[in-house]
Amino acid sequence: MRTAGFPCRRLGCELAFQVVDQRSMAALNAASALRSEHEVSAHGYHHVRIVSEPSYTPYQRSKVKPAAAK
Secondary structure, eight states, rough: OOOOOOOOOTTTTEEEEOOOOOOOOHHHHHHHHHHHHHHHHHHOOOOOOOOOOOOOOOOOOOOOOOOOOO
């Protein structure tokens, strides 16, 4: 059973890489790098990022410019 962290993306592999410090971006990047390294060395798997669609942004009010002084 997989647990929290970065699980290996290869079907059938149960390995997951833990983020040591949940508040650290460096720890997050390190766990991701370890997962990628494992996937390449153990499975020969190179992840291909899917081109994402533009994200939905709800209507945002435009800032009203102050009237010009006369």
